Amino acid sequence: MLYNVSQLLKEPIGSTREYRVDEIVDGPELLAGKVLGQVNLLHTHQGVLVRGQVQVETAWSCSRCLASVTDTASLEIEEEYFPVIDVITGRRVPMPEDADPTFSIDANHTLDLTEVLRQCLITEAPMKPLCRPECQGLCRTCGVNLNQAACSCGGASDPRWGALADLLRNQN
Numbered sequence: 001m002l003y004n005v006s007q008l009l010k011e012p013i014g015s016t017r018e019y020r021v022d023e024i025v026d027g028p029e030l031l032a033g034k035v036l037g038q039v040n041l042l043h044t045h046q047g048v049l050v051r052g053q054v055q056v057e058t059a060w061s062c063s064r065c066l067a068s069v070t071d072t073a074s075l076e077i078e079e080e081y082f083p084v085i086d087v088i089t090g091r092r093v094p095m096p097e098d099a100d101p102t103f104s105i106d107a108n109h110t111l112d113l114t115e116v117l118r119q120c121l122i123t124e125a126p127m128k129p130l131c132r133p134e135c136q137g138l139c140r141t142c143g144v145n146l147n148q149a150a151c152s153c154g155g156a157s158d159p160r161w162g163a164l165a166d167l168l169r170n171q172n
């Protein structure tokens, strides 16, 4: 998701560009497909402020059963990018001290939104994502996916069988 901002940077501070986003991102982790929405680029005192709202397709693994899950997420992005080269003079400019070097406008005056989306997703993503709230996970003993099959190794965690096992144990 590359945007060339050389023209925008030559325009007065406060100039904006509006873009409709409709792309397929062949993503880094999490991001996995279509990105739809819109972004606004604003020429600021030091760089370009990107604001936007996008819907992204995401892919991740369930933390219990490891199934891969695709989903969509709505993200609100706001990030300021700083140029490494002055577009008028062609000279290198230092980034502000507290700026994240990931969010730089490169020597070709291009900024990349992919990393913003990825970071946004990481912040929004649950720590232990589940394919569905009642996911049964994998049997700890034999690894069977308990959503798909009953486990036959005897390590079943089904409470009904547990009760039966207790009963049998008590009889012995």
Ligand SMILES: [Zn+2]
Pocket (backbone or CB within 6 Å): 062, 063, 064, 065, 066, 067, 130, 131, 132, 135, 136, 137
């Ligand atoms: Zn699951």
Ligand SMILES: [Zn+2]
Pocket (backbone or CB within 6 Å): 139, 140, 141, 142, 143, 144, 151, 152, 153, 154, 155, 156
């Ligand atoms: Zn098992």
